[in-house]
Amino acid sequence: MSDTHQQSIxxxxxxxxxxxxxxxxxxxxxKWMKANMFSSIANGALTLAALAAIYYLLSGVLPWLLNGVWQADSIRECREILDGKVGGCFAVLAERWNQLLFGFKYPSELYWRPTLAFVLLFVAIAPVLFRKVFPAQMLWFSALYPFVAYFLIWGGSVLIPLFALLGFVLGYVFYSTFVARSFALGSFGGILVAMAVWYITGFLPIEGVLATEAVASRDMGGFMLNLILGTVCVSLSIPFGIALALGRQSDMLIIKWICVVFIEFIRGVPLITLLFVASVMLAYFFPPDANIDLILRVIIMITMFASAYIAEVIRGGLAALPTGQYEAGDSLGLDYAQKMRLIVLPQALKISIPGIVNVAVGLFKDTTLVSVISMFDLVGTIRGPVQASSEWNGVYWELLGSAALLFFVVCYGISQYSQWLERQLQTDHR
Structure with missing residues (x-):
């Protein structure tokens, strides 16, 4: 009994x-390496192969970077300093940095003007890209920035950008007046009024009025030219692309077929062909007395090229929306412009963000094609004045690598912003 009782305790x-x-x-x-690099025999083999490739690459690149020469007057002096060792001749960057950034003709005493315009660019786009962070009042400066930047970079009379601003103000008034009657009439009428006032300024005697030292467009070059073309053409191609996408879906057959023919023709022609047209033939489409410089003609052609591609991207976003979204606008009694602005386009543009960014990145890289029409952008400056000089003839990797790095920084920044914007706009429930 006691044993049983003890066992039950x-x-x-x-x-x-x-x-x-x-x-x-x-x-x-x-744990991380096991899960991500050696989770299986095949993944482990690929990891080892990748590590071997990275080691082989770094073993050749690091000595070239670490032994680089930054102080020399020519490539021959670089080779004498290296004395048979592996190393890059980065002295060309230290000596020709100004030509690579601003071109070889832009006056050196005026470098502060495009530099200031570049700094103000971030101030102007900040309230556009990050509207929740910066006050809405800063958008006034964003609207004025194109005219300020033109005056800083090109110089000349201050009345030229002022008259151009007046043209856009009158165009906006025209658009606001007629938009209730016709979205297309208001849009294109406003653009025509702005272009007319801007064109008239070319015949006004304003050269010596409130003028600073002017810089001709042919003196623009370097990475500054790539930034000008990329920023202006991307900014213009997005609204034109939206107009073309809406026009292609229009019920008015004339507008629809004009947009269809334009988009299909531009998408079927290489950009380099359009650049040659801008360089040689586009001047014949302007009045005989009009002096339209090459940069403006190139901006027109690149904008047309990018607008056609962005129109197709946005058309895909419009097609992805269910018909209920269009019917919702009709049920609320909204007209066409209100329905597009308040309901349809915000959703279509959110869907189209990856495609628009893809076109923008490709467009910015394609600005290097202007070197084939004798415009000395960054690549044109490297292939022309820098490498043509006897001091640096034979330097390739250092110059082209620095150009690749500059383009990578800009394109990577655009890509990262687009991914951040997509995360901010993810309002759907999953």
Missing amino acids: GFVRDSMLPQVAPPLGETGIF
Whole structure:
């Protein structure tokens, strides 16, 4: 009886064993490597092959970077300093940085003007890109920035950008007046009024009025030219692309077929062909007395090219929306312009963000094609004045690598912003 009673008494632990650390392969870097790099035999083999390739690449690149020469007057002096060792001749960047950034003809005493315009660019686009962070009042400066930047970079009379601003103000008034009657009439009428006032300024005697030192367009070059073309053409191609996408879906057959023919023709022609047209033939489409410089003609052609591609991207976004969204606008009694502005376009543009960014990145890189029409952008400056000089003839990797780095920084920044914007606009429920 006593034995049975003793066996029925349960044992309760009155002290805990000390905790034992998890296995080494289940924590920290070892766990991450096991899950991401060596999760299987095939993944482990690929990881080892990739590490071998990286080691082989770095073993050749790092000595070239670390032994680089930054102080020399020519490539021959670089080779004498290296004395047979592997190393890059980065002295060309230290000596010709101004030509690479601003071109070889832009006056050196005026470098502060495009530099200031570049700094103000971030101030202007900040309230556009990050509207929740910066006050809405800064959008006034964003609207004025194109005219300020023109005056800073090109110089000349201050009345030229002022008259251009007046043209756009009158165009906006025209648009606001007729938009209730016809969206297309208001849009295109406003653009025509702005262009007419801007064109008239070319015949006004305003050269010496409130003028600073003017810089001709043929003196623009370097990475500054790529930034000008990329920024202006991307900014203009988005609204034109939206207009073309809406026009292609219009019920008015004339407008629809004009947009269809324009989009299909531009998409079927290489950009380099359009650049040659801008360089040689486009001047014949303007009045005989009009002096339209090459940069403006190139901007027109690149904008047309990008607008056609962006129109197709936005058309895909419009087609992705269910018909209920269009019917919702009709049920609310909204007219066409209100329905597009308040309901349809915000959703279509959100869908189209990856495609628009893809076109923008490609367009910015394609600005280097202007070197084939004798415009000395960054690549044209490298292939022309820099490498043509006897001091730096034979330097390739250092110059082209620096150009690639500049373009990568800009394109990577655009890509990262687009991904951030997509995350901010993810309002759907999953």
